[in-house]
Amino acid sequence: MNVQASKGAALSLKGVSKTFADGTRALSPIDLEIAAGEQIVILGPSGCGKTTLLRLIAGLETGNQGGKIHFDGSDVSHLPIERRNVGMVFQSYALFPNMNVIDNVGYGLRVRGIGRAERQAKAAGMLDMVRLRDLAHRRIDQLSGGQKQRVALARALAVEPRILLLDEPLTALDASLREELRSEIDALLRKLQITSVYVTHDQAEAMVLGDRIVVMEKGGVAQVAGPQDLYFRPATRFVAEFIGSMNTLAGEIREGVFVCPAGTYPVEAPDSASAHIGFRPERVRILHGQVDAKAFRIERIHFVGPTQRVLLKDVASGLTLIADVSNHHELVAGEDVGIDIDPRDILSL
Amino acid sequence: MRWRDTWPARRLRLLGKEMQARLLKSAQLVTTILVTLFLTVPVALSLAAGVTSNYFQGLRRSGVTLAWIGEVWSLYSDSILLSLIVALSTLVVTLIIGVPAAYTLNRRSSRLTRAIEEIVTLPLAIPGLAISLALITTYGGYGSFRRSWVFILVGHVIYTLPFMLRAVMAVLASIDARTLEEGASSLGARPWQTFLHVILPNAFLGIVAGSLMVVTLSIGEFNLTWMLHTPLTKTLPVGLADSYASMRLEIASAYTLVFFVMIVPLLIGLQLFGAIVGRTSGSPSANGRMGA
Numbered sequence: 001m002n003v004q005a006s007k008g009a010a011l012s013l014k015g016v017s018k019t020f021a022d023g024t025r026a027l028s029p030i031d032l033e034i035a036a037g038e039q040i041v042i043l044g045p046s047g048c049g050k051t052t053l054l055r056l057i058a059g060l061e062t063g064n065q066g067g068k069i070h071f072d073g074s075d076v077s078h079l080p081i082e083r084r085n086v087g088m089v090f091q092s093y094a095l096f097p098n099m100n101v102i103d104n105v106g107y108g109l110r111v112r113g114i115g116r117a118e119r120q121a122k123a124a125g126m127l128d129m130v131r132l133r134d135l136a137h138r139r140i141d142q143l144s145g146g147q148k149q150r151v152a153l154a155r156a157l158a159v160e161p162r163i164l165l166l167d168e169p170l171t172a173l174d175a176s177l178r179e180e181l182r183s184e185i186d187a188l189l190r191k192l193q194i195t196s197v198y199v200t201h202d203q204a205e206a207m208v209l210g211d212r213i214v215v216m217e218k219g220g221v222a223q224v225a226g227p228q229d230l231y232f233r234p235a236t237r238f239v240a241e242f243i244g245s246m247n248t249l250a251g252e253i254r255e256g257v258f259v260c261p262a263g264t265y266p267v268e269a270p271d272s273a274s275a276h277i278g279f280r281p282e283r284v285r286i287l288h289g290q291v292d293a294k295a296f297r298i299e300r301i302h303f304v305g306p307t308q309r310v311l312l313k314d315v316a317s318g319l320t321l322i323a324d325v326s327n328h329h330e331l332v333a334g335e336d337v338g339i340d341i342d343p344r345d346i347l348s349l
Numbered sequence: 350m351r352w353r354d355t356w357p358a359r360r361l362r363l364l365g366k367e368m369q370a371r372l373l374k375s376a377q378l379v380t381t382i383l384v385t386l387f388l389t390v391p392v393a394l395s396l397a398a399g400v401t402s403n404y405f406q407g408l409r410r411s412g413v414t415l416a417w418i419g420e421v422w423s424l425y426s427d428s429i430l431l432s433l434i435v436a437l438s439t440l441v442v443t444l445i446i447g448v449p450a451a452y453t454l455n456r457r458s459s460r461l462t463r464a465i466e467e468i469v470t471l472p473l474a475i476p477g478l479a480i481s482l483a484l485i486t487t488y489g490g491y492g493s494f495r496r497s498w499v500f501i502l503v504g505h506v507i508y509t510l511p512f513m514l515r516a517v518m519a520v521l522a523s524i525d526a527r528t529l530e531e532g533a534s535s536l537g538a539r540p541w542q543t544f545l546h547v548i549l550p551n552a553f554l555g556i557v558a559g560s561l562m563v564v565t566l567s568i569g570e571f572n573l574t575w576m577l578h579t580p581l582t583k584t585l586p587v588g589l590a591d592s593y594a595s596m597r598l599e600i601a602s603a604y605t606l607v608f609f610v611m612i613v614p615l616l617i618g619l620q621l622f623g624a625i626v627g628r629t630s631g632s633p634s635a636n637g638r639m640g641a
Binding site: 021058060080081082083085086087088090092094095096097098107108110111112152155156159165 | 525528531535539
């Protein structure tokens with residue numbers, strides 16, 4: 001089937017912002033360039049404006065004056081959604097209960113005036129792609145959640161959209177199914193090389209799916225970066241704490257040394273009276289046995305499986321840190337230990 | 350000794366309980382039958398009176414006749430016809446106004462749309478007499494309008510529109526029409542295509558429910574109509590009042606019979622139509638909701 005046809009459009013946002021009718025500022029002006037075929041994930045907590053941004057790209061919302069949205073260089077800012085040729089996948093599926101599976105998938109072709117035979121053939125090909133050919137004549141209410149979302153995906157892709165937009169497509173599904181469908185979506189998008197914008201609040205989803213991830217906070221963009229950069233070089237404290245786990249310490253920096261009640265750590269940052277540093281739990285080395293400085297006491301150990309998460313308490317200051325260590329470390333709660341962190345793993349936030 | 354004492358006592362107590370339950374059940378049955386009879390006997394008597402030659406002699410002595418029904422037909426066939434015309438016209442108008450209005454009100458939820466919804470619903474709380482009085486004082490001067498059946502139609506539309514509006518709005522909310530619409534337009538459907546292909550078929554059962562309501566209300570409406578009618582624009586219920594007031598009891602009863610025979614098949618027919626279309630249009634979710 002002819003499904004590898006479109007490569008998708010490049011997307012450019014310039015000064016796109018949104019204030020709702022009641023005066024709420026949903027989005028501060030945002031600039032964003034997305035390359036053709038790129039897989040972008042917009043990640044953020046609820047209420048950060050990520051869905052609003054997606055709906056602006058889709059054309060379901062109109063942005064404030066002055067903002068510009070271009071698909072492949074052509075201005076679509078004033079086009080309604082039906083004229084933008086985007087594909088959209090909704091959290092609640094938005095499948096039409098009055099049509100069966102194959103008619104749902106073929107609907108976009110129907111409104112484009114494509115004849116019945118041709119659109120049935122095309123729709124059948126799309127259903128092959130999501131492995132649902134057998135269910136072509138089922139009614140929508142006879143499908144499971146995962147099947148529904150695959151039908152919705154096939155339907156959105158059938159029109160060969162310039163950009164595929166996905167609004168938390170897996171949120172309504174069970175955890176196990178979510179992971180399975182996540183890899184399926186990823187494989188499909190990579191095969192089709194379609195430009196896609198995927199909104200989620202789930203960082204695991206974002207890390208797996210995103211070529212780049214746009215982290216949003218309170219209606220603005222906190223950082224745009226690939227998964228590794230985001231993890232190892234978070235631009236702000238918000239990003240550092242939102243992506244993965246992070247130990248954050250507050251203190252001051254004097255002559256290249258961070259000073260806080262739980263000790264001193266060398267950092268590469270200018271002097272500051274109020275500074276934060278952070279380090280990932282898996283970068284904490286626990287020193288036990290013959291160690292001089294046993295400042296920390298093991299409060300609790302959570303055995304996760306591949307690793308174990310250790311809650312450490314600084315005896316003097318009461319400060320708690322977490323450390324993820326390998327599962328064959330033999331540690332016991334109540335034990336006094338020291339910690340060691342490579343200065344290169346310490347981030348100044 | 351004690352065992353022999355307590356055993357029959359317990360047995361008796363158990364028996365007592367069983368008896369009590371059985372008694373209660375019988376009492377419930379009797380009450381239900383009495384209440385049902387209280388409500389249905391007048392209907393049956395009234396219907397029987399319509400085919401009795403002479404009511405004061407009784408059905409058995411004077412015999413059965415269809416003469417009164419014939420008389421009703423010759424006297425009031427115009428009213429019956431007019432009622433049907435008014436009811437169907439009311440349905441058409443409420444569909445044309447109500448469905449798009451419900452669609453719009455559902456789409457844009459703002460203070461204004463909520464206010465409009467309330468205002469449209471207001472006629473439910475206002476006595477029909479007051480509505481008709483307002484219509485008469487405002488438009489009574491336009492003679493040909495006042496004299497035509499369209500005047501009654503206006504009153505009926507005002508009175509029945511909220512029922513259509515509510516029924517359609519309820520079904521639109523239950524099918525999550527906004528998301529369906531966004532889905533359709535994301536696939537390139539123009540607003541009219543979205544409305545025709547997606548919203549209308551999925552809201553169909555709600556629209557049928559609303560239509561059923563409107564037609565029944567319009568056919569039975571007396572309050573407003575009594576004020577709005579002229580001797581030449583009498584509807585079924587107005588004719589009924591007229592026959593009660595000025596004709597033999599047998600004619601009035603035959604009239605009731607005609608009314609009954611007309612409205613019951615109409616209601617059943619509309620219900621069946623809704624059920625059949627609901628099944629074939631394949632929206633069982635809406636079916637389940639509306640069927641209850």
